[in-house]
Amino acid sequence: MLDPQGIYEVDTEAVERTLGAAGADVAPSGPVLVHALSGFVDAGSAGELAVEHLLGRFTTTRLVTFDVDQVVDYRSRRPVMTFDADRWTDYEAPFLVVDHLADGDGTGFLLLHGVEPDLQWELVVAAVRDVVERFGVSLTIGLHGIPMGVPHTRPMSLTAHGTREGLVEDYTSFLGRVQVPGSLGALLEHRLGQTEHDAMGVTVHVPHYLAQSRYAPAAVVALQHLEKATGLTLDVDALAEAAAQARVEVAELVAENDEVAAVVRRLEEQYDAFSRSIGRPNLLAEDDPLPTAEELGAEFERFLAQRDDD
Structure with a gap:
């Protein structure tokens, strides 16, 4: 493996201002590291909205910058450029x-x-492990959302996972043993655990028909549990209005579309059945087929298009 320090730069002056003389001798009560990266599954934009909230509410200081030229495949994810009349005027560089x-x-x-x-x-x-050790990080925690066959009319659930017993003992496990596509966030948690660093993740269960939307209630849940795990004060109430508005808009759409309403009622029945028999290996009480996220999403898009036409 190449030298990990060759792919990032540390602003040592910024580190001194914010963390002091951070190094390997930092006490174990060091800062928390939160991570939420774009590009992997993030139903309801739970992680994305959480990051936007944190960056918008609190003062930020850049400490570490990675050399993305070494780790990004530009041809698979082409950055956006702006062309204006007769010249290129902007480039949205990945970071x-x-x-x-x-x-x-x-x-x-x-x-x-x-x-x-x-x-x-x-x-x-x-x-990242170098950064964790250099800055004396006490806990690394990831945030994102996954699509789940649950209704928006019931309390949102989540899956919490950690590198050792005690980090997530207050949470119910909804899943048994499964194999899923990997992510850098998941690998980071796994590798940190192997080197005896505390790490965990909060994965919000987002109604699968809302997976492609920016669903503020999902970010609220993610941030609330980030507060619970870390003791940080993150001004989550500032998202309350956006979350309430999102619930109202979804409720109006469902009420005006009989097909979607029928699916939501079915999900409610299954959710309620599961809540009465907690401990089942999955969230669905029965094996009857339900429309896929793509099918329901397409139905929502058709319905919204009809409303716009009207």
């Missing part, structure tokens, strides 16, 4: 960075955000 933020009580924490690398995952994970 991967670690910022320092201070929460509502002034407690500092770190945020790893930007694009999920396409290449050299083990090298990137090793680089």
Whole structure:
């Protein structure tokens, strides 16, 4: 493996201002590192909205910048450029960075955000582990959403996972043993656990028919459980209005479309049956087939198009 320190730069002056003389001798009560990268599954944009909230509410200081040229496949994810009349005027360069933020009580924490690398995952994970050790990170925690066969009319659930017993003992496990496509965030958690660093993840269960939308209630749940796990004060109430508006809009759409309403009622029945028999290996109480996320999403799009035409 190449030297992990060759793919990132640290702003040492910014580190001194925010963390002091951070190094290997930092006490175990060091800052929390939160991560949510774009490019992997993020139903309801749970992680994306959470990052936007954190960056919008709290003062940020850039500490670490990764060399994305070494880890991004530009031809598979072409960055957006702007052409205006007769010239190129803008380029939205991909980035991967670690910022320092201070929460509502002034407690500092770190945020790893930007694009999920396409290449050299083990090298990137090793680089992040270097950062964890250099800054004395006490807990690394990831946020994102996954589509699930649950209705929007019931409390949102989540899957919590961690690198050792005690990190997620207060959470119910909804899944047994499964194999799923990997992500850099999952690999980071796994590798940190192998080197005895505390790491965990919060995965919000988003109604599968809302998976492609920006669903603020999902971000609220993610941030609330980030607060629970870390003790940070993240001003989640600032998202309450957006979350309430999202619920109203979905309720109106469902009420005006009989087919979607029937599916939601079916999901409610299954959710309620599951809640009465907690401990089943999955969220669905029966094996009857339900429309896929793509089918329901297409139905929503057709319905919205009809409303616009009217």
